[in-house]
Each structure stands twice: as C-alpha cells, then as structure tokens.
Amino acid sequence: MPLLKVEDLKVYxxxxxxxxxxxxxxxxxxxxxxxxxxxxETYGLVGExxxxxxxxGRTIIGLNKATSGHVYLxxxxxxxxxxNLKRSEFRKYRSDLQMIFxxxxxxxxxxxxxxxxxxxxxxxxxxxxxxxxxxxxxEALEKVGLGRDxxxxxxxxxxxxxxxxxxxxxxxxxxxxxxxxxEPVSALDVSVQAQVLNFMKEIQKEFNLSYLFISHDLxxxxxxxxxxxxxxxxxxxxxxxxxxxxxNPQHLYTKRLLSAIPNIDPQKRLENKKFRDRIEEDFKKNxxxxxxxxxxxxxxxxxxxxxxxxxx
Amino acid sequence: MLKYTIKRILAMIPQLFILSILVxxxxxxxxxxxxxxxxxxxxxLDPAVLAELQEKAGFNDPWYVQYVNWIKGLLxxxxxxxxxxxVEITKLLGDRFVNTIWLGLATLILxxxxxxxxxxxxxxxQNSWADKMIVGYNxxxxxxxxFVFALLMLFIFGFRLDLFPTSGSVNPQVxxxxxDYFLSRIHHLILPALTGALLSTVxxxxxxxxxxxxxxxxxxxxxxxxxxxxxxxxxxxxILRNSLLPIAAFLGSDIVGILGGSIFIEQIFGYPGIGQxxxxxxxxxxxxxxxxxxxxxxxLALLGTLLSDIILSxxxxxxxxxx
Amino acid sequence: xxxxxxxVQKSETEQNQAPTGIHVIWRELAKDKLALFSxxxxxxxxxxxxxxxxxxxxSAVTTINLRNIFSPPNAExxxxxxxxxxxxxxxxxxxxxxxxxxxxxxTLVTSFIGIxxxxxxxxxxxxxxxxxxxxxxxxxxxxxTMLIIVFVSLVPRFNVVNFIFIMSLFYWTAIARLIRSKTLxxxxxxxxxxxxxxxxxxxxxxxxxxxxxxSSIIIVNMTLNLAGNIGIETGLSYLGFGLxxxxxxxxxxxxxxxxxxxxxxKWWVWLPAAILILVLMLCxxxxxxxxKRAADARQRLx
Numbered sequence: 023m024p025l026l027k028v029e030d031l032k033v034y035x036x037x038x039x040x041x042x043x044x045x046x047x048x049x050x051x052x053x054x055x056x057x058x059x060x061x062x063e064t065y066g067l068v069g070e071x072x073x074x075x076x077x078x079g080r081t082i083i084g085l086n087k088a089t090s091g092h093v094y095l096x097x098x099x100x101x102x103x104x105x106n107l108k109r110s111e112f113r114k115y116r117s118d119l120q121m122i123f124x125x126x127x128x129x130x131x132x133x134x135x136x137x138x139x140x141x142x143x144x145x146x147x148x149x150x151x152x153x154x155x156x157x158x159x160x161e162a163l164e165k166v167g168l169g170r171d172x173x174x175x176x177x178x179x180x181x182x183x184x185x186x187x188x189x190x191x192x193x194x195x196x197x198x199x200x201x202x203x204x205e206p207v208s209a210l211d212v213s214v215q216a217q218v219l220n221f222m223k224e225i226q227k228e229f230n231l232s233y234l235f236i237s238h239d240l241x242x243x244x245x246x247x248x249x250x251x252x253x254x255x256x257x258x259x260x261x262x263x264x265x266x267x268x269x270n271p272q273h274l275y276t277k278r279l280l281s282a283i284p285n286i287d288p289q290k291r292l293e294n295k296k297f298r299d300r301i302e303e304d305f306k307k308n309x310x311x312x313x314x315x316x317x318x319x320x321x322x323x324x325x326x327x328x329x330x331x332x333x334x
Numbered sequence: 335m336l337k338y339t340i341k342r343i344l345a346m347i348p349q350l351f352i353l354s355i356l357v358x359x360x361x362x363x364x365x366x367x368x369x370x371x372x373x374x375x376x377x378x379l380d381p382a383v384l385a386e387l388q389e390k391a392g393f394n395d396p397w398y399v400q401y402v403n404w405i406k407g408l409l410x411x412x413x414x415x416x417x418x419x420x421v422e423i424t425k426l427l428g429d430r431f432v433n434t435i436w437l438g439l440a441t442l443i444l445x446x447x448x449x450x451x452x453x454x455x456x457x458x459x460q461n462s463w464a465d466k467m468i469v470g471y472n473x474x475x476x477x478x479x480x481f482v483f484a485l486l487m488l489f490i491f492g493f494r495l496d497l498f499p500t501s502g503s504v505n506p507q508v509x510x511x512x513x514d515y516f517l518s519r520i521h522h523l524i525l526p527a528l529t530g531a532l533l534s535t536v537x538x539x540x541x542x543x544x545x546x547x548x549x550x551x552x553x554x555x556x557x558x559x560x561x562x563x564x565x566x567x568x569x570x571x572x573i574l575r576n577s578l579l580p581i582a583a584f585l586g587s588d589i590v591g592i593l594g595g596s597i598f599i600e601q602i603f604g605y606p607g608i609g610q611x612x613x614x615x616x617x618x619x620x621x622x623x624x625x626x627x628x629x630x631x632x633x634l635a636l637l638g639t640l641l642s643d644i645i646l647s648x649x650x651x652x653x654x655x656x657x
Numbered sequence: 658x659x660x661x662x663x664x665v666q667k668s669e670t671e672q673n674q675a676p677t678g679i680h681v682i683w684r685e686l687a688k689d690k691l692a693l694f695s696x697x698x699x700x701x702x703x704x705x706x707x708x709x710x711x712x713x714x715x716s717a718v719t720t721i722n723l724r725n726i727f728s729p730p731n732a733e734x735x736x737x738x739x740x741x742x743x744x745x746x747x748x749x750x751x752x753x754x755x756x757x758x759x760x761x762x763x764t765l766v767t768s769f770i771g772i773x774x775x776x777x778x779x780x781x782x783x784x785x786x787x788x789x790x791x792x793x794x795x796x797x798x799x800x801x802t803m804l805i806i807v808f809v810s811l812v813p814r815f816n817v818v819n820f821i822f823i824m825s826l827f828y829w830t831a832i833a834r835l836i837r838s839k840t841l842x843x844x845x846x847x848x849x850x851x852x853x854x855x856x857x858x859x860x861x862x863x864x865x866x867x868x869x870x871x872s873s874i875i876i877v878n879m880t881l882n883l884a885g886n887i888g889i890e891t892g893l894s895y896l897g898f899g900l901x902x903x904x905x906x907x908x909x910x911x912x913x914x915x916x917x918x919x920x921x922x923k924w925w926v927w928l929p930a931a932i933l934i935l936v937l938m939l940c941x942x943x944x945x946x947x948x949k950r951a952a953d954a955r956q957r958l959x
Contacts, residue, residue, distance in 0.1 A: 085850050116856045129847035133869040146856035192855065349795060360807050477942035479888030481895050482931045485914060489928070493921045500917065590798075597802055598892060612803060613896060616810050624807060631800035639798055 023096050024058035025232050026082070026200055031055050031091035033074070033081050051077045053256035054091070056322075059200065061096075064226070064233040066247030066264075068240060068279070074256040075236045079202045082234070083119050084112070095119070095200075117147050120193035124205040126185035130177040136163070136188055137173040143196045162191040166221070183214035187221065194225065202234045207242065219246060240283050244268060249328070252276050257319040259312075262329035272331040274312045278305050338647055346636050353632045358401050361621040408629075418620040426623065427608065431630075433503050434596055434607035437530075440523045441592050442585075444531035446538070450581070453542025457577075458569060460547055468539065476536045480529075480595050484602040487529045492603075498525040501604025526603040534591055538584055545577040579649055586642025590635045682873070685951035692947035699940035702933075703757065710754040718747035727923050737925040739913060749929055752907040755900060757937075759821065760887035766825040767886070768879050771832030776871075778833070779840025780863055786837070793830045801827045802893075809898045817904055820890075828886065832878055839874055843867050873952035880945035884938050891934055907934050 034048040052074040059065040067075045080086045082093050084104070094101040095115055104115060123129035130139055140159045144150060150158065160170050166187040177185055186206065193201060203222070207215040219242065225231060235246050243250060243264075250267045252260045252275065260273040271277045281301040285294050312333065313319060322330040395403075407414060413423040456468040492500040498521065499505070505518040549555060550573065558572050559565075600609035608627055615623040686692050722742035730737045736745040778789040808823045809815060843849065844867070852862045868875075893899035894908025902909075910930035914920040919927065 080850075083854050085853060113856065116854075119854070121851070121854045123847040123851060125847055129851050131848040131852075131866055131870070133872075134866075142852065142857060143855040189851070192851070196855075349798060352795065353799065357804075357807070360804075360811060363811050473942060473946060474939065477884060477938045478935060479892055479938060481892045481908075482888075482911070482934050485911065485920075485927070485931055489914075489920060489924070493917075594800065594802055597806075597896070601896060612806075616806055617897075619810075628800055628803050628807065631803055632798065635798050635800060 023101065025061045025063075025096050026234075027056075027058040027092075027094040027101065028078075028082065029056050029092040029094065031078065031081065031093065032089045033077050033086060034089040050256050052081065055251075055253070055256070055258050057251050057258065057261060059232050059234060061199070061232055062226070062230050063249065064235050064247045066243040066250040067234065067236045067253055068238065068243050068250060069253035070279075071238060073253045075253050076204055078253070079121070079204050079234060079236050083121050083202055085121075117143070117196040118199045120196070120198035120201050122186070122189055122193065122201060122203040122206045125209050126182050126189060127177075127209070129189050130185055132177055135174055135176055136168075139177070139188065140192050140195060143192060147196050158195055162195045165194065165225070166191040181214070182210045183218055186210065186218055190222070190225070194229070197229065198231070200232045200234065202236070204236045205238070206235075208237070208239065215242070222246070240280065252279065255319060257332070258322055259319055259332045260330070261322060262326075266326070266329040270329070272325065272329070273333070274305050274308055277301055339644055342640055342643055346640060349636060350629075350633060354405065354629060355401065357625050357628045357632075358404065359397065361625045362397055362400070404625075413626050414622045416615075416620050416623050418615070418618045418623075423623055423626050426611070427626070427630075430607050430611050433605065434600070434609065436519075437523060437527060437596065437599070437605060437607055438589070438592050440527035441530040441534065442588060444527050445534045445588060445592075446581075448531060449535035449538035450542065450578075452535070453539040454546065454574075456539065456543040457546025457550075460543075465543075468543075472536055472539050475533050478533065480533055481598045481602060483533060484526075484529045484599055487525060488602060491525055498522075503606050522605070526599045526605055529603075530592055530595055530599050534588060534595070537587070538581055541584070542577060542581065545580070546573055549573045549576055580646075583642050583646040583649065585645065586638040586640070589638035589641070593631055593634055593638075682876075682948060682951040686944070686947050689943075689947045689950075692943045695940040695943035699937065699944065702753075702937065702940075706750055706753045706757065710750045713747055713750060715747075715751065718744055718751060727926075729923075730925050736929050737923075739910075739926050740919075745910070745926055745929065748905060748910055749907070749933065752905045752910050752930060753933055753937075755904050756887055756891055756894075756907045756934075759817065759890055759900065759906075760883055762821055763824050763828070763886045763890070764879055764883045766821060767829040767882065768832055768875070770825065770829040772836050772868075772875060774829070775833035775836030776840050776863055776867065779837040780844055780859070780867065782841075782844075789833070790837070793833055796827060796830050799827070805893065806896070806898045809893070815901050817900060820900060824886070824889065828882075828889070832882065835874065835878060836871060839871050840867060843870055873948075877945060877948045877952050880941060880948055884941040884945065887934070887941075888938060 031052055032050070032054050033052040034050055036045040037047045037049060038044060039046050055074075055078065057065065067078060069075050077086055081088050082104075088105050091105065093104045095104055095118060097115070102115065104112065104119075107115075134142075137159055140162055141155060144155060144158060159173060163170065163172055168184065168187065168191070172180070172188075177188070180188065206222070207218050210218060222233070223246070226233065233246070235243065237243050247264055249263050250261070251258045252267065252273065254275050260267065260271065260276045262270075267276065268280065271280055278301050281298050314334070320332045320334050322332050324330040404414070411424070413427070415421070416423055416426050419426055452468045452471075456465045459465050488500060491497045503519065503522050504515065505522075508515045508518045555568060555572050558568050563572070596607060596609035597612060598609070599605065600607045601613055604610070608630065612624065612627045615621075615627065686696060720743070722738070725734075725738050725742035726740055728734055728738045728742070734744045734746065736749060739745055739748070774789050778786040805823055805827060808826075809820065812819050812823070849862060849866060852866050857866070890899055891906055891908035891911070894906035895912045896908075897912065899908055900906040907930045911927045911934075913923075914927040
C-alpha cells in the first residue's frame with residue numbers, strides 16, 4: 023500500500039465577470055491527475071511554470087481547496103481520504119504531511135526568533151514542559167547543523183541556505199512521514215543548492231521520509247528522485263522511474279522538455295542545436311497523435327511495469 | 335466607458351436609498367416634533383389645534399407611510415416645509431445653496447492654485463530649502479484642525495488687521511447687480527475660501543511631489559535626457575504630462591472634503607450657506623430641513639466620488655476593465 | 658570582564674533584534690530633532706495637565722463669581738476669567754485633560770474595531786471581506802460630521818459614553834481599510850501558509866503571526882488618529898455638539914469666541930485653548946510622521 027495516493031485530483035478556479043459576478047468559465051489549474059508515493063521514496067513532479075505542479079502540492083497539504091478527487095493517506099491497514107475529512111479529523115493527520123517552501127525569506131516570520139519558529143508546531147501538537155521544549159529545539163537545530171546559540175536569533179540574521187534548514191527543522195520536530203518540497207532550492211545560490219539537497223537526502227534516510235519533490239529543474243530532479251511525473255497544462259503526460267524518463271522518454275512533451283537541458287560541452291554545440299530543432303519539428307508534426315482534437319492530453323496508459331504515457 | 339459610468343450611477347442608488355431611510359428614521363427619533371416646538375413658543379394656541387395640525391401633517395402615520403410620502407414629494411421636487419421659518423425648504427435653500435457652491439468653488443480654485451505650483455517645485459527641486467519649506471507646510475496643514483485654523487485666520491485678518499469682513503456673504507448696503515456688489519461678494523469670500531484651501535492642499539502637494547520624484551527616475555525620462563532633451567523640456571513634455579493628469583482624480587475627494595469642512599467654515603465666518611443653515615436648523619429641531627441637508631450632502635459626496643472614479647477610469651483604463 | 662568582551666556582548670544584543678523593532682523607532686526619533694522635541698514637549702504638557710488637574714479643586718474652578726467677570730490675565734488668574742468670573746487657566750487644564758482622555762479612548766475603541774474587522778476581512782477574504790468592505794464603502798460616503806451632530810442631538814440622556822460610542826461608529830473605517838490591505842499582502846507570504854501546515858488555527862495565525870508584522874503600521878496610525886480624533890472632538894464641542902456641558906472640553910472654551918466681543922477684546926478666554934490644541938496636534942503629528950518613516954524602511958533617515 024502506498025503512503026500517499028492521489029486520485030483524479032482537480033482544482034478549478036472560477037472566472038467571474040459581468041454585473042452579478044456570475045461564473046463564466048474555469049481556470050483548470052489541475053485537471054485530473056493521479057499518482058502514488060511509496061514510503062521512503064522521492065516522487066518528482068516536473069513541468070514548466072504554470073503547469074499546476076505547485077497547486078497540486080498545496081492542495082494535497084490542504085492549502086488550496088480541491089474541486090474534486092481524492093488524496094488517500096495510509097494509516098496502518100487502511101487508507102484515509104484527506105479531502106473528505108472533517109476539520110477535527112484532519113488534525114490527526116496534519117503532522118504527517120509537512121512542506122518546505124520555495125522562498126526561505128518569506129516562509130519564516132521575520133518577527134519571530136528561531137526558538138519561537140520551531141516551537142510553533144511543538145505547541146500545536148505536544149504538551150511539553152519548558153525544559154523539554156528547549157531540549158527538542160536544540161535537538162532539531164543540531165540535526166540541521168545549527169548551534170544552540172541560533173535559538174535567540176531572528177531569521178534575517180541567517181543566510182538563505184541556513185534559513186531553509188531552519189524551515190526543515192521546523193517541520194521535522196513533529197516527525198512527518200511525507201514532506202512536500204516545493205522548489206526547495208530554486209531561491210538559493212547554486213553553491214548552496216547541493217548542500218541543502220544532500221542534507222535532504224540524509225534526513226530522508228535517517229527518518230525514512232517520503233518526498234513529493236516539485237521542481238522545474240531536471241538536473242535536480244534526476245539527482246533527487248526515484249520516480250518522476252511530467253506535468254503539462256494541469257495533467258500528467260508521462261510517469262516512470264528516473265531511468266524510464268531520462269533514458270526512454272515516450273511523450274512528445276517529455277522529449278521536448280529533456281532537449282531543453284543545457285549541455286555545457288562546447289564541442290557539441292552544433293549537434294545540440296540540430297537535436298533541439300529536430301525535436302521541435304517532431305513536436306509540430308506529431309502534435310495530433312499526442313493530443314486529442316481539442317488539444318487535450320489523453321489519460322495515462324501503462325507501457326511497462328513502471329512506465330506510463332498519455333497516448334490515445 | 336459609458337457602460338462603466340452607468341454601472342457606477344446604478345450602484346449609487348442603493349446607497350442613497352439606505353442613507354435616506356437612515357436619516358429619515360434618525361430625525362423621526364428626535365425628541366419633540368417641530369410643531370410642538372413651535373407650539374411651546376406660542377402658549378396661546380389651543381392644544382386641540384396642535385393635535386389637528388399634527389394629524390394633518392401626517393405625524394401620526396406609521397414611519398414607512400411618512401417615508402414613502404416624503405420620498406414621493408422629494409422625487410417631484412417638493413422638499414417640504416420648514417416649520418420654524420414657515421417657508422418651503424426650496425426657498426430656504428436657494429440662496430444658501432448658491433452661496434455654498436460659490437464658497438466651494440472658490441476654495442477649490444485656490445486649493446489648486448496653491449497646491450500645483452508648490453507640488454511641482456517640491457518635486458523638481460527635491461531636498462532644496464524650498465522643498466523643505468513646502469514639506470513643512472504640508473505637515474502643519476495636515477495637523478492643524480480646521481476650526482482652530484479658521485478662528486485664528488478670522489481673529490488675525492478679520493478682527494486684528496481688519497482686512498476682511500467678519501461675517502456675511504455680502505455687504506447689505508450695496509445694491510445687488512452692481513459692480514460694487516460683486517466686489518463685496520468676492521471680499522466676503524476670500525478669507526473663508528483661503529482658510530479652507532490652505533488646509534486642503536495636502537493630498538495634491540504630496541501626490542505631485544512623490545509622483546515627480548518617481549517619474550524623474552523612470553527609464554523614459556532617462557532616455558529623454560540621454561537624447562539631449564533640455565531639462566526644461568524634460569519637465570514640461572515628459573514629466574508634467576504624466577504627473578498632472580491624475581490630479582483630476584482628486585477632484586471628487588476634494589469636493590467631499592470641502593463640503594465636510596463647510597459646516598465649520600460657514601459657522602465661524604458667519605457665511606450664510608447650507609452648513610450654517612444645518613447648525614441653526616438642528617438647534618431649532620427643524621428636522622424637515624435637517625433631513626434635506628443631510629441628504630443633499632450625502633448626494634453631493636456620492637457625486638464627488640463618482641466624478642473621481644469616472645475621471646480615474648478615463649485616465650487609467652485598467653480600472654474600467656477590472657470592474 | 659574586559660572591554661573587548663563588553664563590545665562583543667553589545668554587538669550581539671544589537672544583532673538579536675527583530676527588524677523594525679522598538680530600537681529602530683527610537684533611533685529614527687533620535688535622529689529627527691523636531692520629532693524628539695515634539696515628543697518631549699508632548700509628554701511634558703500631558704504630565705502637567707494630568708498632575709495639575711488632579712491637584713486642582715474643580716469646584717473652585719467652576720464656581721461662578723460675578724464680581725470678577727472677564728478679568729484680564731493677572732497674578733491670581735494667570736489667564737484671566739470668563740463671562741462667569743471663572744478662572745480660564747483652570748478650565749484650560751480641565752478641558753485639555755478631558756479632550757486628551759476622550760481622544761485616547763476614541764482612538765483605542767476605533768482602532769480595536771478597525772483592526773479586528775480589517776484583519777478578518779483581509780485574512781479570510783471571500784464573502785466576509787465583501788460584506789465588510791461594502792459596509793465600509795457606505796460609511797465612507799456618509800456626511801459624517803452632519804450625522805454625528807444629528808446623533809448627538811437626538812440621544813435623550815447624552816453623556817460622554819454616548820459621545821464616544823457615536824464617534825467610534827464612524828471613525829473606524831480608515832484603519833480597517835488600511836489593515837485589510839496590509840493583511841491581504843501579508844496573507845500571501847509563505848509564513849502564513851507554513852503556520853497552517855504546522856497546525857496553527859486561524860485565530861492563532863492572525864493574533865501571533867500576522868498582527869506582530871502589522872504592529873508598526875498600527876502604532877503609526879494610532880498616533881496620527883489620536884491627533885485627528887482630538888481635533889474632531891474639540892471641533893464638535895466648539896459647535897456645541899461635542900462633550901456634554903458637565904465635561905468641558907478645549908472646544909468649549911474656544912466656543913466662547915462665537916461672541917465677537919470675546920473674540921476681539923477678551924482673547925485670553927479662547928486663544929490659549931486654541932493654541933494649546935495647535936501645539937498638541939503638531940507635537941503628535943511630528944512624532945507620528947517620524948514613526949511612519951521608521952516603519953517604512955525606504956523612508957528612514959538612516
């Protein structure tokens with residue numbers, strides 16, 4: 023049984039206009055996607071900006087409202103649909119899902135000391151004595167490589183990478199099972215990115231965490247993920263293991279996305295250019311076979327044990 | 335454009351409607367009706383006559399009947415009768431309304447005559463001593479309460495220096511229609527209008543100053559400079575054109591502000607306008623007049639904001655589309 | 658502890674401060690000599706008014722003494738006497754105390770209403786926001802001064818509490834609008850989303866996460882509103898529709914100037930009150946403007 027199973031998730035936003043502000047149409051941010059994440063696995067969600075990957079992540083964790091669909095979380099022997107829970111029942115699973123935000127500058131409240139930031143989830147879920155609280159905070163800080171002395175500092179006294187680690191420490195204190203990482207390093211300097219990513223891998227092993235890793239950066243996705251879903255226009259166009267996607271891309275859009283990875287070898291510059299042109303031509307020529315008459319994306323069809331593609 | 339205007343006018347109707355009900359109920363809730371007020375002043379009247387009069391005036395009907403009758407009259411241009419002055423309110427209002435309009439207009443003109451040059455100077459010569467003086471003036475005029483300032487102006491220029499008359503809208507000894515009459519009116523207008531204007535320049539000056547300082551650093555101005563446009567032309571053709579237009583949008587809120595201040599100004603300078611009439615009417619419990627005056631002010635204020643919004647939508651098409 | 662240690666300690670405590678905290682405000686005030694002077698003057702005047710009015714025999718001030726009417730300033734009556742032979746200076750102090758106190762209470766009440774509704778509208782959005790905003794739009798176009806006067810003259814047993822209530826009814830809208838727009842911006846920041854995923858209920862997020870980030874704006878606005886409210890109260894009292902007669906205001910003293918003879922020849926009755934209002938308003942505003950600059954990093958003097 024997977025840890026998390028998303029089934030036919032849809033998130034629509036109404037477009038209102040006219041005098042009575044009636045609903046004229048919808049923006050289909052997420053238009054029916056399904057996938058599953060196993061325990062200890064990193065599932066990558068890739069796509070261009072505006073494809074709905076962030077909305078998907080925020081809907082799973084309850085920050086956005088889903089229009090329809092299910093998000094099942096494994097609880098012992100059974101599966102609970104997080105989207106159909108009462109608010110009080112949902113609280114029980116709140117700490118199982120946590121999030122790492124893209125912007126380490128706005129995700130920490132500038133008016134709060136690090137101590138208070140890490141205390142927030144602890145106070146919400148556990149009743150501890152002041153001594154125990156302090157112990158837990160120090161423990162969490164040490165885990166992310168920060169000293170006891172950072173407790174009384176404010177976020178603006180830390181670098182971007184450090185702040186991102188404080189954010190991670192904050193979610194780790196309530197021992198989540200799944201962490202949704204929404205572009206966790208795209209706001210950081212390249213030199214710090216690897217550091218934070220490797221740190222995420224370390225804690226994954228240590229706590230047997232699962233990640234839903236959302237990114238537009240294929241290099242990082244390849245480095246981090248076990249399985250990958252390619253998103254386009256609110257739908258999945260292809261899903262498979264990292265191997266499947268990078269070595270055997272099937273969908274037109276996936277191929278185009280992969281061809282956009284820059285190759286830094288100057289010897290192959292011309293070759294790369296030709297390759298990209300060929301893909302682009304291919305895209306135009308074969309558009310009909312991969313999209314239906316309305317330009318919509320088909321449902322996923324399995325083509326091997328691990329690999330599925332949206333084809334008719 | 336037309337669609338937007340119509341929409342905004344339609345949106346005004348419920349506001350006026352709620353305002354009218356509110357004010358009507360409020361004045362009905364006032365202790366003692368105007369008839370018994372007048373009655374008390376003349377104890378020789380028979381109480382039975384009073385009761386009859388009250389019945390005839392409809393004071394015993396339920397409030398909604400009275401309201402509907404009143405609204406009907408209002409829509410037909412019948413504003414009712416002032417029980418204290420024993421005249422139709424339309425007559426009572428006439429001259430005073432015109433007086434208030436003149437005062438408002440004069441205040442508005444003076445406001446812009448003061449604010450626009452000061453705003454331009456402050457923006458263009460940022461951080462110069464002139465700019466600092468203007469910013470200082472702005473702080474002070476924002477802080478000073480209107481009635482205190484008006485009293486001081488009246489005390490200094492009216493009483494001590496004896497430069498301006500201390501009450502009225504015209505010298506009663508002057509023949510109407512003559513040149514002297516006109517001059518006398520202007521003479522009576524200047525002090526109250528200047529007082530109002532000096533305190534209503536804040537918004538415009540601040541806006542112009544900030545706008546010009548911002549525009550100075552925009553790319554199109556830099557480009558104009560780089561092309562060798564003279565400093566004078568940079569200001570006249572590039573910056574002013576972009577900064578001056580939106581001032582028109584302040585017109586509405588300026589009108590609302592000046593109207594609100596007219597109660598104090600007219601009362602202090604003894605200027606016979608609707609603000610002064612309001613204070614006398616409410617002291618005499620002449621509530622038919624009070625209700626009309628509140629409605630009139632509410633209507634003018636709505637008209638002012640409407641004007642602002644329409645001007646703004648002409649200048650900035652984004653507003654039209656968003657709405 | 659040697660001197661190096663002291664320095665290290667100091668720089669550390671300086672570092673461990675929230676941005677735009679109290680010390681930033683203080684630094685800004687200290688740089689603006691006018692604001693600092695205004696603050697000191699204001700505190701001085703306020704202390705004097707409250708202490709002096711506490712020690713003052715109020716009944717002696719309000720007793721009519723017809724043998725001593727309209728006496729010009731002298732050694733016994735520093736600011737002379739009014740038409741009832743009452744000491745103007747004593748009335749000035751009592752009036753100032755009343756006007757200040759009521760100004761402060763109105764500011765607190767309107768801020769409380771405005772902040773509560775503004776933050777609720779901004780944070781929750783949707784139809785709650787829509788209703789609150791339409792309500793505010795409606796109040797904003799009302800002829801406020803006129804309506805307050807109508808209210809004041811129709812309340813049967815008019816007293817100070819009524820007056821505060823009537824004023825508060827109309828003057829909470831501006832701060833509500835401001836707080837709403839700031840909350841709207843704040844709500845979009847990830848720390849609010851983070852708090853939600855960390856299990857904090859909405860009321861906790863509003864109180865302990867969002868409001869601390871609005872604190873400087875709230876302080877600035879309460880300061881400027883205090884000045885505005887004192888101005889409005891004294892103005893209404895001047896017209897005779899403000900504080901009831903039993904609670905004299907600075908405006909009451911000024912209203913004696915309606916009589917041209919007092920205005921022209923007995924200036925000591927009303928002019929000191931007018932000047933005191935002016936001084937108080939200017940002081941509060943200069944402090945308020947300095948606070949405003951401190952709250953907005955781009956406008957800081959350094």
